[in-house]
Amino acid sequence: MNIFVSSLSFKAKKEDLLELFAPFGEVLSARIILNKETRRSRGYGFVEMSSQEEGQAAISALNGSEHMGRTINVAIAHDRPTAPVAPVEEPEVEVESED
Numbered sequence: 889m890n891i892f893v894s895s896l897s898f899k900a901k902k903e904d905l906l907e908l909f910a911p912f913g914e915v916l917s918a919r920i921i922l923n924k925e926t927r928r929s930r931g932y933g934f935v936e937m938s939s940q941e942e943g944q945a946a947i948s949a950l951n952g953s954e955h956m957g958r959t960i961n962v963a964i965a966h967d968r969p970t971a972p973v974a975p976v977e978e979p980e981v982e983v984e985s986e987d
Contacts, residue, residue, distance in 0.1 A: 889943030892933040892965035896920070897956035902933075907934050908955060913942025934965055 893905065904920035920933040943964070951962040958966040 889937050889940050890959075890965040891935045891937065891943055891947060892927050892932065892963050893950075894961045895958050896931050896933060896960060898929045898930065898931060900929065900956055902935070904956065905935050908942060908950065909937065909946050912937070912946035913936065914938040929943055 902918050906915050909915045915987040918935045921930045947962050
């Protein structure tokens with residue numbers, strides 16, 4: 889189960905998320921999202937847990953709790969919607985006939 893965690897402290901690290909979620913079950917991965925330009929935390933991240941039950945237990949227990957001085961929001965992560973792809977127009981090609 890993929891879990892979205894927001895309102896994180898900007899000082900939070902991946903290891904902090906691993907430690908926070910570990911009591912609820914096996915944590916497969918944890919990541920903090922960084923600003924591409926500054927390489928600083930954007931204040932949110934994702935945790936992947938091995939089962940739905942463990943993920944739901946973590947969400948129920950941690951949503952609205954305090955972590956590193958901030959009240960965090962914990963919810964099921966939803967897939968990012970894909971951006972529509974514009975159709976590619978083929979350039980017109982003139983065909984020369986051989987007479």
